[in-house]
Amino acid sequence: MFKEFAKWLKTLKNEGVDHISVEERRAFLKMGLVITGVYAGGSLLSVVSRVKEVYADIPDYVGHYPYKPHYTMVLRVDRCIDCERCMEACRKTNHVPPYGWRTRILEQHLPKGDHQWERRFMPILCNHCNEPPCVRACPTKATFKDKVTGIVRVNIKKCIGCKACVAACPYDMRYFNEEKRAIDKCDFCWESRLSKGIFPTACAQACPAGVRIFGDLSDPQSRVYQMVHDPQRALWVLRPETGARPNVFYTIH
Amino acid sequence: MKKGLLLIVIFLTLGLLLHTLPSVGQESEEEAEYPTYPIIFTKPLKAVLFEHKVHVEEAGLSCEDCHEDIFPMEAGATQENKDFNMQALYNGKYCGACHDGETAFASNTRCATCHIGVMGWKRLTGKEKGEKEE
Amino acid sequence: MVTAVQLKRGKLILLFLVSLCLLGVGVIMGIRSFLVGHGEAYGVSREIPWGILISTYVFWAGLSCGLSVTSAVGHLLHNRPLGAIGARSVFLAIATIFAGFLAIGLELENPWRLPIWVALSPNLRSNIWWMGTLYTVYVILLLLEFTLMTLGKHKASARTGLLAGLSDIAAFSNLGAVFALLAAHPFWYGTYIPTFFIPSALMNGAAAIIFFTWLAYRLSEREMEPEVVQGLQVAGKIYGFTIAICIFFLGWKIAASIAGKPYGSWEAIMALLKGPLAFNFWVFEVCLGLVIPLLVIIGVRARDINAMAYVGGLSLIAAFVMRYDQVVAGQLVPHYAHMHIYGLPQYYHYAPSLCEWLIVIGSLGLFGALFAWGEMAFKGHPPVHH
Known part of the structure; x- marks a missing residue:
């Protein structure tokens, strides 16, 4: 039958x-x-x-948004071509000195068998972690997590220059700025743009390939919300084992 | 006396070098029948790498397939065109003539295959040490 | 009652003056580094932000911890032999911690902001904050202890000393936690460093008290009192015992960093075992720091002061290298290792700059000057009978 x-x-x-x-x-x-x-x-x-x-790859802490707006960046890495316009825009907008950087591009050579590899560029910037190791390490609260936006910022007058935050960052995102006499880092362009009502970040604005999608992860209408909350999308974060719970997500397509 | 000898030695060495180097280049040029050096486009952004070798030997194209209907013979001349951008490629111009998803992989996929970036450009043009690039 | 001592000052004065010169060079280089910028003057980078000045600070802090805790243990157990060398222990604990403060003070980019913002904007989750606070408490207690000791108030001094020892165990293990609670560096992360810091400090402190007591008597050209000899023999036993403990700790640390090939830790331990730090590790840390001293102490049954002083002195160099390796090894593994990044080195590179070395020597100068001055001012820290 x-x-x-x-x-x-x-x-x-x-x-x-x-x-x-x-x-x-x-x-x-x-x-x-x-x-x-x-x-x-x-x-x-x-x-x-x-x-x-x-x-498998949606981080476990997604779905809980302690900040409003909960600023996030989604990076569509397969579209990055390392034109470095983001880096130039960041440098100009945030007056980053030549010896430092707030964002940069890494070049991956992904193996595809038979000793062949495929190139992929991977932009990196501050992950504005939910549990920022740098903020925990700072003795004077010079670096802090903004209570409203979740952006990890630096109050330069409190920085004693112990570099504990530099050592604490799993992502190599901090450097000592001699001119400011303080640690400098990506602040999602808070000081240069967002706080003045200019949206989005300089790097996202400058990207010709639509790699950097910036927005509010707590807003269901935003593009980042829709991309992060898509179970069918391959989505990952960097070095999740450190427990930092980063807010910069990586994806393809 | 010593100076004179030194000059002769330098002259001979230079002569040897200048004699051997271009002849090697000429030979390979004659064999290959296409430019063996990489064509690097830096406009509108840095940088796109085109290798004749891949397109002739792996894709089996002949000179006439691209020259001079799609690209002029002069290396890199196309980048002076205002419409030399991805949109034009999607519309079937330039690389897009083949990279349409059927003849060859589509122009809006595998970006970093041709786009070598500022880092790749620096490596190829020797602005940075380390020339491991294949 | 204090026994009258006959001490010759010639060599001590010479040591004092030479040390002052070294200190002067170090301080000048430190000031210069503030003017030209640490990025220019020091070998540290954003990838390896903590270099030899941090490890020098850890080295001095470790000596201070060992010295103060040894003397506190003496108080606690009412151990007479340890009491005989207690005054010098406490004084050297003060000298070493100030040498450490000099190194860290010149390492900080903005040390003048430290007292203000540590007080006005404390971060209670930060190990550096706790370290700074506990070290302030420790130094005050230590100075108090020494003052009470010179005033002859032995009971009060002993109680203060006990508190000083406790506060330093807290402070120094907190210094370990400054490294050990950073998950970004798997080789550091965990309970190992804060716990290992205590026996390693005792080991270094015991070596230091043996070596510097011996040196003090040598420089002032006098005979060691029998109770001092006895005291150093007890210190020798502590030294031998703590070396054994440190070997035990180190063995398991190596095993834990190899077994299962843990990401980050494995690369770091390989840097020590057969990588860029291998010479430091095998020659200094293992041979000079652990194996040779242990064999010698067992060989002389912790009785021959000369032999123990020689290996003790050498092991202090090893201790310096050990702190350096500990600080550097944790940072050597690139942040983006294991991600197929092209052009990423196997290890980041760090080499101390000349300026950094001169500041290290400057901190040695400060210690040397304080040591020589202390021997002269306190008449060779004579053993007290109470």
Whole structure:
């Protein structure tokens, strides 16, 4: 009897998944399933398990937003071409001296077998962590997490220059600025732009390839919210094992 | 006396070097029938690398496939065109003539295959030490 | 009752003057570094922000901890032999901590902001804040202890000394936690450094009291009193015992950094075992710092002061290298290792600049000057009978 049923099933044609709504797909995703086919006028669905892929790389702390706006950057790394316009814009906007940097590009050579590799550029900047190790290490609260925006900032007059925050940062994001006589770092352009109502950051503005998406992770309308809350998107953060809970997310496409 | 000898030695060494170096280049040029040096576009942004070798030997293209309908013979001349950008490629111009997703991988994918960035440009033009780039 | 002592000052004065010159050079270089900027004057970078000045500070702080705790243990156990060398221990604890403060003071970019903002804007989650606060308490207690001791108020002095020892165990292990609570550097992260700091401080402190007591008697050309000899023999036993403990600690640290090839820690331990720090590690840390002193102490059964003073003195150099390796090794592994980054070095590079070395020597000068002055001013820290 089941043989007959199996035969009948095999004769069915996949009608495509195009007219299945996003909500429906999400509902299945929450069960750890991905719809791969629709049969018999939508009365039958074929699904595969995607528990691991779906939930594996969204960091566990996503979904909880202690700040409003909760500033975040999503980096679509496969689009980066290392034109370094972000770096130039950052330097100009924030008066970064030649011996320092607030953001830069790393070049990855990703292995693709047979001693071949594929190039990928990876922009890095301050991750504005939820548990910033630098803020914990600073003896004078010279570096602090802004209570409203979550931006990790520096109050230069309190900086004693012990460089504990430099040593504490898992991401190499801090340097001592001789002119300011204090540690300098990316502040998501808070002082140069955001606090004056200019949006977004200089680097995001300058990027010709749409790599840097800047926005408010607590706002469901924002692009960063939609990208981070997409279980089907490959999404990762850097050095999660340090427990810093970074707010800069990496993705492709 | 000693000075004279030194001059002769320098002259001979230079002569040897100048004699051997270009002849090597000429030979490979004749064999390959295409420029072996990398073509680097730096406009509108740094930098895109084009290798004749890959396109002739791996993709099997002949000179006429691109020259001079799509690109002029003069190396790097195209970058002076105002519309030499990604949008033009998506519209099937320049590299986009082949890099359309069917003939070759689409222009809006695998960006860093051709875009070598400022870092790659510095490496190739010797503005920075370390020439491990393949 | 204080026994009258006959001490010759010639060599002490010479040591004092030479030390003052070294101190002068160090301070001048320190001031210069503020003027030209630490980025220019020092070998440190954003990748390796903590260099030899930090490790020098840790070295001196470790000696101070060992010296003050040894003397506090003497008080606690009412140990008479240790009491005989107690005055010099406490004085040297003061001298070493000030030498350390000189190194860290010239390492900080804006030391003048420290007292203001540590008080006005304290971060109670910061180990550096606790370290600074506890060291302030410690230095006050130490000075008080020594003053009471010279005034002959031995009971009060002993109680203060006990508190000083306790505060320094807190302060020095906090200094360890400055490194050990940074998850960014897996080789540092964990309980190892703050705990290991205490036996290693005792080890260095014991070596220091043996060496400098011996040196003091040598320089002033006099015979060691029998109770001082006894005191140094007890210190020798402490020295041998703490070396054994340190070998035990180090062995497990190496094992834990190799087993399972943990990311970050493995690369750092390899830097020590066969990488850029291998010479430092095997020659200084292991041979000069641990194996040779332990063998010699066992060989002479902690009785021969001369032999113990020689290895003790040498092991102080090893202790300096050990602190340096500990500070540098944790920072050597690049932040973005294991991510297929092209052009990333296997290890970051750090080499102390000449300016940094001269400041290190300057801190040695401060210590030397204080040591020589102390021997003269306090008449060779004679053993007290009470």
